[in-house]
Amino acid sequence: MLAVVAAPSAQAVNQEIRALFTPDSANPQRNLFVNKTPVSGYCADYPSECRDNETFSIRLPMRFESASPMQPNASPRNSAMFSIPARWRPLMVTNRETGETETVEVRIAGFGSRYILSDTAVNLTGAATPIEGHRVLWGGPGGGWVNAAPPCTYSGVGMYSDNYYRFFWKTPVQGTCVKTASFPIPAMTYDYLDFSYELKTPNPLTMSSGLYTGDVSYRIGPGGDFDMGDVMLPSDPDLTLNFVLDVQHTLKVDIPPGGEKINLVPAGGWQAWLQTGRKPVRLFRDQTFNISASSRFKMYMECPSWNAVTCLLKDAEGRRQVIMDVSVSLPNGLTNLAGEPVKRQRLRVGPMGAEIFQPGFYVDRAPGVLHFEVAKEEVDYMLQTSVASPYSGSVTVIWDSEV
Incomplete structure (x- = not known):
């Protein structure tokens, strides 16, 4: 008898980004789109951090699982590595009725997740407390993931338990941010992906009324736009952001x-x-x-x-x-x-x-x-x-x- 087992195929993740322009008689000089995408993840939990930087965050149901144990003092690609598309990327949006086109630019301004260890940080390191365990696991006093690996920067928040650590890092420039383990980690998971984004939109006063739509796609995984190294592999290979700009003129x-x-x-x-x-x-x-x-x-x-x-x-x-x-x-x-x-x-x-x-x-x-x-x-x-x-x-x- 021949038994055939079908493995589930990876699916692309699609996320709508929606923004609205309507004129404001109380502030006529402010000709900007207002984000209308439901906020989730980091910016929902820490709204002041995002409000001060005019960014918005979304939580995606995207997981990363370790393909092999993470070894101490490994190379960057075999460590906890993050290369995120922080540069501005243009995309074209088109008015559904008139066919007019405009250019929008987007960049990933920050990212975060929660790493979950296969054992407690205390058991993996021999530390006396969970917080000390998370610190020494990644190289000592500055190792805790509230402190971002450069060129990523500090966000001001970090939460932990015995076996997980929640983090969020800002990405002011394009680069590779690496945390290197100091002890063996048999297995590890990032159980979601938070990201914040910034938009450069056209001047809405020059645009006709209507819905402008367009999309931009990112590859996820080794060598992709979101590259988490060779150990942490994604559950989905692609992310597509679908933009909808709603222009409502008077x-x-x-x-x-x-x-x-x-x-x-x-x-x-x-x-x-x-x-x-x-x-x-x-x-x-x-x-x-x-x-x-x-x-x-x-x-x-x-x-x-x-x-x-x-x-x-x-x-x-x-x-x-x-x-x-x-x-x-x-x-x-x-x-x-x-x-x-x-x-x-x-x-x-x-x-x-x-x-x-x-x-x-x-x-x-x-x-x-x-x-x-x-x-x-x-x-x-x-x-x-x-x-x-x-x-x-x-x-x-x-x-x-x-x-």
């Missing part, structure tokens, strides 16, 4: 009550014309509005009567028409694509002639102005005595966040 425009009706008049009113016959230089009206914007947007017009670029007003008979120019001035914080302030920027008809504007920071209910004007030569045409008539028309001004 674009809101408020027109004061009655602001939808625009009466164009000369400077000082019509008295000079009615009493002395002095023709107005122009007809105009400035209409204020309040705008809240955290992303790029475009502006253009639609109207029932227009020439190549702008809207027209018609007389009561519908036979004669004149050009009306419409322009916009935007508040501080909103510029054109060249980064210049927006002062009396002419608006055009149709989306093909749209002007695009962008925020330097979140603008919250700041005042802008729409300028409506009929120039002098058009006014002269309107006031010809033989055909004098009221002129009217409609204009729809569009603020569009879909750029």
Whole structure:
């Protein structure tokens, strides 16, 4: 009889990293993503350590088991060795709806676990107490794993019992951190993997609304990105971080009550014309509005009567028409694509002639102005005595966040 035993295959570990941007009216200058990944492991237990360094941690169900006894004074690869991907690594994230791409950078800022010995530290070393046993097991007074092996650095925490020691080390630079045993260790386990990470995200004000997704993968094991030497071997060969950046922009425009009706008049009113016959230089009206914007947007017009670029007003008979120019001035914080302030920027008809504007920071209910004007030569045409008539028309001004 032939018996076949199937060993369980190693599986890749996937972990979602989620961050959100929404504009904050209380702090409009802070244009940053906020971590929305549930915190677990080290940062959940010691939140101040991570808050001070703006890092976040996750605990993964990834184990490392010793493949052979760890011998005293062994080479680095046969000791408790850690080489962690602390350098910044770029990855591309893509907007699921628009296909726009942005670059995110991530680095592993710290790592930790709990080593579990096959026997107590006292039995392995002959020390008088568990804490002394853990210290001398790894080389004396500085051997306890609350003290990181350089270039890894101290995190401020460490917990132990008779046969385990919980640790977390920071990784300010790329390097190999090694603890060398001073006594034989028949077997040892790291029973989970904690890691903290830092992100460099794009400026969300330059991104369209929506979900941006992308991933970065790491090899786990000897010679990999997470390399724990040749003795401590992982339960899983791969780790993939799946990034989801959620951008939720604001674009809101408020027109004061009655602001939808625009009466164009000369400077000082019509008295000079009615009493002395002095023709107005122009007809105009400035209409204020309040705008809240955290992303790029475009502006253009639609109207029932227009020439190549702008809207027209018609007389009561519908036979004669004149050009009306419409322009916009935007508040501080909103510029054109060249980064210049927006002062009396002419608006055009149709989306093909749209002007695009962008925020330097979140603008919250700041005042802008729409300028409506009929120039002098058009006014002269309107006031010809033989055909004098009221002129009217409609204009729809569009603020569009879909750029």
